[in-house]
Amino acid sequence: EDQVTQSPEALRLQEGESSSLNCSYTVSGLRGLFWYRQDPGKGPEFLFTLYSAGEEKEKERLKATLTKKESFLHITAPKPEDSATYLCAVQDPANEKLTFGTGTRLTIIP
């Protein structure tokens, strides 16, 4: 059974203070690793998909990287509007099913 573990559970940063969120996974086969952002009272919003070790994707202050066992979401010089829960998920190649981690709740303090 696929397993996804995210750390830390919660992270508080000062505005402008860069950091990284971790997603480690154990899967029988990986079609893709997905990062989503979820704001309170809303559904997850797609950020990135990574398919192979060494791949990197960037969007504004966010950069996602992938190795064979884990993925990192790096946030550079964050702003208060980056506050949200960040979810990581792995996709089963057989049926496109997503298995999610429990998320990292990120708070950026002005």
Add this chain to the structure above:
Amino acid sequence: EAGVAQSPRYKIIEKRQSVAFWCNPISGHATLYWYQQILGQGPKLLIQFQNNGVVDDSQLPKDRFSAERLKGVDSTLKIQPAKLEDSAVYLCASSFPTRDIGAKNIQYFGAGTRLSVL
């Protein structure tokens, strides 16, 4: 492009009552998913449809949960009878399926229905 629509947004019921949720996916998306998200956890897949056929319902508690997707578009998820532990957000997602391993196969989520069972 319109997103995934869900209704109602909130629902409060007493245990042993029944409840139904509705989802309208993004136009053209053949694959539809229902997820359950308990507070503080990530979404957990309940059921996956490809058009109007079930692909995976291994995590659906079939003694009380049922889902259908008539005509391969809208879908409803029903709980009967509800238990206290069913309190959660029920998320619907849709995607355009592709077997191309290099292609994006992104699931787009609706805002969800927050269910409270008292």
